[in-house]
Amino acid sequence: MNDDYVDDDPEYETEEDDDAVIAGLTAVDPRNVPPDQGDAGKESN
Amino acid sequence: MPAVSGLDRDQRAKARRACVEAALLGLNNISEVHYTQDSRRWDGIGSRRVAAKGKFPHHSDCSSFATWCLWNGLNLGFDIDDVVNGLDWSAGYTGTLLQNGKQVKRVENVRQGDLVLYGDEWPGSHVAIVVGRQDGVPMVVSHGSEEGPFLIRYDYRSDVMQFRRYI
Numbered sequence: 001m002n003d004d005y006v007d008d009d010p011e012y013e014t015e016e017d018d019d020a021v022i023a024g025l026t027a028v029d030p031r032n033v034p035p036d037q038g039d040a041g042k043e044s045n
Numbered sequence: 046m047p048a049v050s051g052l053d054r055d056q057r058a059k060a061r062r063a064c065v066e067a068a069l070l071g072l073n074n075i076s077e078v079h080y081t082q083d084s085r086r087w088d089g090i091g092s093r094r095v096a097a098k099g100k101f102p103h104h105s106d107c108s109s110f111a112t113w114c115l116w117n118g119l120n121l122g123f124d125i126d127d128v129v130n131g132l133d134w135s136a137g138y139t140g141t142l143l144q145n146g147k148q149v150k151r152v153e154n155v156r157q158g159d160l161v162l163y164g165d166e167w168p169g170s171h172v173a174i175v176v177g178r179q180d181g182v183p184m185v186v187s188h189g190s191e192e193g194p195f196l197i198r199y200d201y202r203s204d205v206m207q208f209r210r211y212i
Contacts, residue, residue, distance in 0.1 A: 006210050011054075019178050022184060023179070027179065033187075033197060038171065039139045
């Protein structure tokens with residue numbers, strides 16, 4: 001696993017997200033989400 | 046230090062937008078994006094379902110959905126090799142997602158197109174893609190069950206393992 005962090009990388013310092021794309025969307029209440037079924041894993045690739 | 050993807054700032058912004066558009070396309074077609082862990086989960090990339098043309102995978106699991114979103118932004122947009130799983134855009138799971146990209150340590154630095162990996166131990170058990178913030182909280186599109194994909198806050202599970210960046 002690569003342990004380098006991007007947090008202090010100046011390459012990314014000036015980036016800003018455009019949150020307007022999700023501003024009007026209604027998120028699901030976490031209490032109403034069924035359990036995640038997991039990932040297929042290496043064997044199923 | 047160059048970006049993980051090698052793209053410059055403007056290119057990264059474009060790639061992030063494409064990733065988010067792909068994730069939201071899946072969200073908007075929730076009833077047609079079925080959850081599976083069988084080989085059909087790679088049909089989104091294998092069948093070249095291009096989000097910009099309104100095409101999305103009809104079968105997917107969490108990792109193949111997140112990878113499909115990033116494939117739209119990186120490979121279709123800029124012909125970038127598979128920096129997401131390192132498997133030529135043809136396979137992957139949470140383990141390969143953890144082996145590629147770079148970690149974002151602080152939640153305030155998470156950006157659109159970053160992935161959130163969940164699980165208590167290697168190789169993780171779930172992944173979702175960040176699509177922006179609502180009230181300052183990173184929001185993800187998560188496809189972890191047949192009922193999904195969902196738009197939901199990143200910390201809807203208590204086992205957030207780490208954030209990773211590939212763009």
